[in-house]
Amino acid sequence: MDLELAGKTAVVTGGSKGIGLAVVRLLQAEGVRVVAASRRETPELKETGATHVPVDLSTAEGATELIERATAELGGIDILVNNVGIGDTDDIARGSLLGLLDLPDSAWQHTFDLHFYSALRVTRAALPSLLERRGTVVNVSSIGARLTGAGPIDYNVSKAALNAFTKVVAEQFGPRGVRAITVSPGPVSTGVWTDPDGFIGRLAAEQGITHQELVDQFMAGLGATTGRLSTPEELARVIVFAVSPNNINGADLVVDGGVLKTT
Numbered sequence: 001m002d003l004e005l006a007g008k009t010a011v012v013t014g015g016s017k018g019i020g021l022a023v024v025r026l027l028q029a030e031g032v033r034v035v036a037a038s039r040r041e042t043p044e045l046k047e048t049g050a051t052h053v054p055v056d057l058s059t060a061e062g063a064t065e066l067i068e069r070a071t072a073e074l075g076g077i078d079i080l081v082n083n084v085g086i087g088d089t090d091d092i093a094r095g096s097l098l099g100l101l102d103l104p105d106s107a108w109q110h111t112f113d114l115h116f117y118s119a120l121r122v123t124r125a126a127l128p129s130l131l132e133r134r135g136t137v138v139n140v141s142s143i144g145a146r147l148t149g150a151g152p153i154d155y156n157v158s159k160a161a162l163n164a165f166t167k168v169v170a171e172q173f174g175p176r177g178v179r180a181i182t183v184s185p186g187p188v189s190t191g192v193w194t195d196p197d198g199f200i201g202r203l204a205a206e207q208g209i210t211h212q213e214l215v216d217q218f219m220a221g222l223g224a225t226t227g228r229l230s231t232p233e234e235l236a237r238v239i240v241f242a243v244s245p246n247n248i249n250g251a252d253l254v255v256d257g258g259v260l261k262t263t
């Protein structure tokens, strides 16, 4: 199936590894010119030939610099994938292990800066170009946005805000040709789940069980009916389909192996 994306341009935040890297690769395979942002460039991203912009997207300056440099490089932006997230292991661990009375303002602020304000700021900066080109925005959220009672609390609440933000963009700019879509992964086999030094790896070591045993415990607890993590490539397929020409606007596309049980 031709996704009719050849010749388009895209910005992917958090494009150096995990889901973002898979999106970069798939967009390029569809003939899209891509700018990818992250703090560091990985050998895997370098190999794709995509232009890397090194920025800290938890800052307002990082968001502005990314869109300035992407616009200069690409001439304009058709596709924006706000994918940046997770951050450093200590960040995600703090919000998972501490309760509401113990989690400090600084942690909430950092989590919102990375997961919510980055998308708000990058989208706002890209909107003039997106409007000109009738472009599309995908916000990569999480099923945590709908499981806000569970940890990591700051992360889940920031993702709920991101889902709401997608709706705002869809409502305000849909009539002018810009679509906005949320893609919500459940567990995906990226560093947070697979690296020995990632959140799950460290927790397993602390609990004195194997990494795989802890992954299995989490997956059983979450009730994933497919019984497995999604792959970054599976998420990329849904994201790239979402940005191809179609009439989806404001929706939340869930890719979670059956974790969410509500209709």
Ligand SMILES: NC(=O)c1ccc[n+]([C@@H]2O[C@H](COP(=O)([O-])OP(=O)(O)OC[C@H]3O[C@@H](n4cnc5c(N)ncnc54)[C@H](OP(=O)(O)O)[C@@H]3O)[C@@H](O)[C@H]2O)c1
Pocket (backbone or CB within 6 Å): 013, 014, 015, 016, 017, 018, 019, 020, 037, 038, 039, 040, 041, 055, 056, 057, 058, 083, 084, 085, 086, 087, 088, 114, 140, 141, 142, 143, 184, 185, 186, 187, 188, 189, 190, 191, 192, 193
């Ligand atoms: N993996 C999952 O199970 C899962 C589940 C639900 C939702 N998600 C969501 O999916 C998205 C991608 O997750 P992932 O698992 O693919 O993450 P990942 O493998 O940890 O990749 C995160 C990307 O974001 C970049 N990044 C992190 N902090 C940054 C900062 N301050 N400034 C700029 N770039 C930064 C990283 O590069 P640098 O570190 O070099 O900056 C990397 O490119 C996130 O929004 C996450 O919340 C993931």
